[in-house]
Amino acid sequence: xxxxxxxxxxxxxxxxxxxxxxxxxxxxxxxxxxxxxxxxxxxxxxxxxxxxxxxxxxxxxxxxxxxxxxxxxxxxxxxxxxxxxxxxxxxxxxxxxxxxxxxxxxxxxxxx
Amino acid sequence: xxxxxxxxxxxxxxxxxxxxxxxxxxxxxxxxxxxxxxxxxxxxxxxxxxxxxxxxxxxxxxxxxxxxxxxxxxxxxxxxxxxxxxxxxxxxxxxxxxxxxxxxxxxxxxxxxx
Numbered sequence: 001x002x003x004x005x006x007x008x009x010x011x012x013x014x015x016x017x018x019x020x021x022x023x024x025x026x027x028x029x030x031x032x033x034x035x036x037x038x039x040x041x042x043x044x045x046x047x048x049x050x051x052x053x054x055x056x057x058x059x060x061x062x063x064x065x066x067x068x069x070x071x072x073x074x075x076x077x078x079x080x081x082x083x084x085x086x087x088x089x090x091x092x093x094x095x096x097x098x099x100x101x102x103x104x105x106x107x108x109x110x111x112x
Numbered sequence: 113x114x115x116x117x118x119x120x121x122x123x124x125x126x127x128x129x130x131x132x133x134x135x136x137x138x139x140x141x142x143x144x145x146x147x148x149x150x151x152x153x154x155x156x157x158x159x160x161x162x163x164x165x166x167x168x169x170x171x172x173x174x175x176x177x178x179x180x181x182x183x184x185x186x187x188x189x190x191x192x193x194x195x196x197x198x199x200x201x202x203x204x205x206x207x208x209x210x211x212x213x214x215x216x217x218x219x220x221x222x223x224x225x226x
Contacts, residue, residue, distance in 0.1 A: 044155070
């Protein structure tokens with residue numbers, strides 16, 4: 001089983017739709033969780049951290065479910081510009097320093 | 113401020129040749145990471161440094177890969193000899209202990225080994 005798993009998609013949604021992605025992780029000792037966004041042929045960029053109580057940033061909501069070991073990302077009112085690959089990241093197997101393990105990414109395509 | 117700088121941005125080489133990838137982290141950052149990204153395996157951590165010292169190199173695929181960080185502002189990832197299966201995008205990222213949660217990625221080096 002991979003340490004961090006995501007549905008690769010693609011998720012094809014119309015503009016204005018609400019879409020949600022999940023990401024499961026295997027290391028129950030993980031303490032830090034993140035969502036990164038990666039545009040085609042670009043580098044990953046931090047979208048948001050995921051806090052235990054859940055957190056929201058505009059149209060984006062991230063949640064953590066420790067019992068089931070997954071994190072989620074909800075995007076409301078999807079825009080064409082949201083089309084990208086969304087990578088979840090979990091602090092790594094050694095739970096040491098800043099080591100992150102990334103999921104394979106979920107591709108989102110928002111269509112007019 | 114300049115972000116993480118990587119060079120070259122693209123590299124095409126022939127099997128058996130030595131390849132050197134370069135990275136300049138963000139000034140003041142004390143962690144530096146090298147990743148490799150392929151369609152098949154996703155984004156994989158190869159090695160990371162803290163204060164120029166290699167901390168974990170368990171992701172380095174084999175002895176053909178080596179990485180150094182001679183000072184706080186420069187790191188190299190070397191592949192010798194290169195093989196076609198090394199073709200990938202190689203990213204360098206940096207972070208600092210005061211903002212431990214955030215890694216800033218460079219634009220990557222797209223390596224093609226023929």
